[in-house]
Amino acid sequence: MxxxxxxxxxxxxxxxxxxxxxxxxxxxxxxxxxxxxxxxxxxxxxxxxxxxxxxxxxxxxxxxxxxxxxxxxxxxxxxMNEWALCAECRLTRVIPNLSVPGNREKWRLIEVAKRRVLYTVHALGLPIGRPGNTIHPKLIFEFKADEDVPVYTGHAGGVITINLNEADDVERERNRVAFGEPHRTLVGHFRHELGHYYWDMLVRGRCEPAFRDLFADERSPSYEDAKVRYYMYGPPPDWQGRFISAYATMHPWEDFAETFGAYLDMVAILDTASSLPGEQLRNIDCAKMLASYQQVGILVNELNREMGIQDLVPEVFTGNVIDKLTFVHRLIAKSSLI
Ligand SMILES: [Zn+2]
Ligand SMILES: [Zn+2]
Ligand SMILES: [Zn+2]
Ligand SMILES: [Zn+2]
Incomplete structure (x- = not known):
């Protein structure tokens, strides 16, 4: 940024x-x-x-x-057209009920995070399915509060849904601790869900065999079976050696989304630290990016520790995680051919 x-x-x-x-x-x-x-x-x-x-x-x-x-x-x-929406606001299909106190501020925080993440997507030159272009799936955002039915933050067929509670600091921190996550942020949600969106666009029907070689077969076990197993037994004890997060162990789709999210974290941080500008990142070697990220990360982690807050960047990436990040990097470099 x-x-x-x-x-x-x-x-x-x-x-x-x-x-x-x-x-x-x-x-x-x-x-x-x-x-x-x-x-x-x-x-x-x-x-x-x-x-x-x-x-x-x-x-x-x-x-x-x-x-x-x-x-x-x-x-x-x-x-001037007073009703016109900017390109990023046109992607939002459902907004919260603004007559409920506090919802406007939550909506604003969600929009801020959305635009910040889309800035990185734009810097990388990743295609986005929008009304009026021929790219599929179309990217649509829905920001909703729990009412009679609970709202699940997630992605399906190009639609990214964010539960309004994720813009509430207390609720989000409660969930972070409950799920044992090192970070839980609005930008993190968008980066993860975009991982599912880009799996549909860049992997489905294009390079599943190469994906399966690294991330395992997404057809077996089924997503539903994998989810039940994960919430019953948790991640395997040795997950750190092979996965970027505990949640990534649930199913190959979640592994990809977590890896994609971590890749966007890396690009955003390198772009902001000005060590490697976002527009150049798709053309350079992934190993060089990772080395630069570790350098910036070590410094920021130390600064965070001085202030008693959590680490920003994982201290080590294992060989398997590096291979998965490199897969995402190559996929993005080729994405302009869509
Ligand atoms: Zn001025
Ligand atoms: Zn200008
Ligand atoms: Zn706007
Ligand atoms: Zn997911």
Whole structure:
């Protein structure tokens, strides 16, 4: 995640909607993909303030009215459309009931995490199935609260569902401890569920034999049988040698999603640490990325320990996990052929 600068020279961060120094509004430009200052042109139109861009844009409805987004929309002539949604908000099909107190803030936190993760997806050049393009499956988000029926965070056929409770710090931490997870975050959920989405797009019907060689056969045992077994007996005692997490041992699909999520963690951290920019990562050797990640990770882990908080990065990746991460890396490098 790159930071950028306002017209006034102040540093801008990804979620900013306002420059705290000069008071100009700021947003994420869909043309240059920087958070930039918005130079007002009147009638709800703006010019992107990034030096090399200057695109004519308007704010997303969810920015202008709902305050849960900072996305912009290109306007190539004509007037502003007050109902228009930015490209990322168009992917959200179900939003929470906003008449329930607290739901708007939870929705905002979920949208922030979603956009941050999609930024990495964009930097890697991964295809996304959107309305109006020919890529399948279409990516759709649903953000829902438990009502008469419980809502399960998960993925099915391109639809990623997030339970609103995951935006509640107390609930999420309770679940993290209950499931024995080192991290449980909104960005982590999106990265994991995108793993299932990209399995459907990049592995299904394309390279299952190579997938099965590394991750095992997803047809046997069935997903349902594997799930029952996992919740009854837990992970095998020696899982650390072969899997990136305990949950990855449940079924090859979960192993892939956990590995894919860990890969996106690595790319996001390397991009932010500026050691290796996101756009270059798909073209370099996976071993080089892992070496760089360990270097950054060791430093950040030590800083975290100084503050008494959990490690950011796993200390070691075993040979088997490295092979799985390399499989994901190669899959992403080839994904532009979709
Ligand atoms: Zn400024
Ligand atoms: Zn721009
Ligand atoms: Zn938006
Ligand atoms: Zn999963």
């Amino acid at each position: 790159k930071t950028s600068h306002c017209h006034c020279g102040n540093r801008l961060f990804f979620e900013n909607t306002l420059c705290v120094r000069c008071g100009l509004e700021t947003g994420l430009c869909p043309e240059c993909y920087f958070v930039t200052s918005l130079i007002p042109l009147g009638d709800g139109l703006f010019r992107c303030g990034h030096a090399d861009c200057g695109s004519r844009v308007q704010k997303c409805y969810n920015f202008n009215v709902e305050n849960v987004c900072n996305g912009l929309i290109p306007v190539n002539g004509g007037d």
